Amino acid sequence: MSFEFVAGNLALDFVATVAERRTTAVERIPTPSDLAQWLADAGVVDAPPAVGAESYARAIALRELIWALLTTDDSRPLPADAVEALNAGAAGPAPTAALSPDRSVATTADLDACLTAIARAAVDVFRPANRVRLTWCEGTDCTRAFLDASRAHNRRWCGMAGCGDRAKAAAYRARRRARASR
Template sequence: MGVVFVGGNLALDYVGTLNERHTNRVEQLRAPADLGRWLVSAGVLDRPPEVTAGDLANAIGLREVLFALVEQRIDRPGEAPRPAHLRRLNAAAAAPDPVPRLTGNGRITHTGDLAAGLSAVARDAIALFDPDRGGVLKWCADDDCTHPFLDRSRGHRRRWCEMAGCGDRVKAAAYRARRRGGAPSSTSSVSPGSAG
């Protein structure tokens, strides 16, 4: 799947940097530079910040906390978040945000260090808990995909994180199965949070 920005929320796309979490575990943040590039691709910062191996490990730890919070929010909505997760999230969100600047040619730039970039991600994660923001948190309906997304579609009928990838793959598998007279292999409704 690669790096995609389809979650409708920066934190959801950050969680999605580990694809196929319960099967192949396709890591998109393999080196410190990958994290810096992701922050630029996501539009958080204009230039990659300095990232050490320790910074990357810490940022991946934050990603896993975000995954746990999203998983709990989708699969066990009545359950309170773990205090350790809240502390980690709130600490990341407390760092200063990237600084926007308007240039002479009318362009907006965003500058900051790694903490600022991760602060923007953490603040978007906190926004997921605001009931006035609208949308429904969901898992992609593709069994192999573990990318969460915010469904803002009319009637909340969106099933896939992205139609061009997961949706097409599932529909093609269903079509092939119908042609063979069998059942499709990747259309169950089991959530990634309940898979092993």
Template sequence: MAFAISSGNLALDFVATLGERRDTRTEHLHEGADVAAWLVEAGVLDAAPETDERTLAEAVALREALFAVVEALLDADGDLPRAPLELVNAAAAGPVPEVALRPDRRLARSGSWRAGLSAVARDGLALVDPGDAELKWCADPVCTHPFLDRSRGHRRRWCEMSGCGDRAKAAAYRARRRAQADV
């Protein structure tokens, strides 16, 4: 399964496992094995951890809590929503993946699915102060993926150029062609 891993933050990429929240609500996590696959594809763990009957429910609850926190960071001033923030903080306080340096100079990452989700939650906490990046919503009106804009001048508009950006550019091109044909 290919997940969208492009926002620059694990928590934001995890939030993107539910696409188009405002209309079609495209779900990418259907079972615990999907959560394990996402953790591997996102580079949190090197091998898919064992999952159980709680994996999917806890992962989806964390994802929705992260979305509520991100939405508040982007769209509102003041306090963050209490219940979602408590859930994110609890997940972040859990065990983290074990990291070891291998002889080939690469890092080995291992742990349970809860450890993987703890790493995701910790990345979510880091969004309060993203450093030189700017937290933004994708400019595509259908897309609901937040991302970190690290571009010079913070002019990036889309979560992914290969998806939302390409569609927007193609639509603009078609509109220009129609306008030229009408002249």
């Protein structure tokens, strides 16, 4: 399975492993081995870590916790128990990068350290500098959040390869129909 990393933040990409949450809710990491591969593909570690059923369930619980925090109405405070759980997750050990004499660098971690990296990235989303850049994709069924790093801060879609292409194609078809009806 191939994964997309277009959010500009590890935690936002992790939350996006469930696509179209409000309609089809497509699970992109349905098994522990898919989660392990996602962690390697995301660059958290160089090789997929061991993931068992219990640790997979903890990872999914973290993902859903982050989703709940992201979707909390901005006019309300974040739930204290959810904030406490995220902060506890962010306080764990982090992946370890080690330099070798041949100048190569290897990053290793167990699943707990990988989840710590994701929790820390989630906390980072709420920093004021990132919170103002947090944007939701305008794709019809998309439920993906991303950090808008565009110069004009006007990015509309999570990625051009999917949502952006579909939106532009739909706009083109609408213009053609409008011209044809004149």
